[in-house]
Amino acid sequence: MRKFLIATTNPAKFAEARSVLEDGHFEILGLSDFFDVKKVEETGATFEENAILKAKGYFEQVGIPCIGDDGGLEVEYLGGAPGVASARWLGENASDEDLANAIIKKMKGVPRENRGARLGGCMVFYDGTNLLKKENWLDGYIAEKLMGEVKRGFPYRPILMIPEFNKPYSELTHEEHEQVNFRRKNLKALKSEILKLLDTGKES
Secondary structure, eight states: OEEEEEOOOOHHHHHHHHHHHOSSSEEEEEGGGOSSOOOOOOOOSSHHHHHHHHHHHHHHHHOSOEEEEEEEEEEGGGTTOBGGGTTTTTOTTOOHHHHHHHHHHHTTTOOGGGOEEEEEEEEEEEOSSOEEEEEEEEEEEEOSSOOSOOBTTBTTGGGEEETTTTEEGGGOOHHHHHHHOHHHHHHHHHHHHHHHHHHHTOOO
8 A cells, every 4th residue: 555645734634635545545644644844835936836845845854655735715806815825924823714804804895896716726746756736726706704614724715605606615515515626626636647657657
């Protein structure tokens, strides 16, 4: 069984990745399984650059194939902000509720036609030789108020309205969520390509 590292300290994101990838082919490990790993700084200008930095940076430390990702919210009215700074644009001590409420405040009074936004990002697999990349986005618009509970690790789901379902991302049913979840789409696409590498014997 091949071991893979999911380069995140977010328990919700790790659980999501594990649910997609761990099916008998792979043993999925998280950063918490290693005690001497140094944090890879996200200094890239794009989600893709940060995902690559994490995948390569953690691979170099632990020596097993690694999946790194970076994503966030882009709001048209705010010029694409918070973008790559989505998790930290209010500082390291800001809560998920703080992040969600700050967007609502910044968008106060902005008409519906100017509230367009998208949530998504890039995911990268690196095994020392092969570099695989996937990117997916979910389009919607910013709600006028917080639409439900802010769950840890997912600050923007209760404020992003999904037009095709006429409800916030946070209130989608399991089936609806499966249709649009950009992270799961990235994981499934990467998994397919990783299995191809294993089948052809090219994966190092």
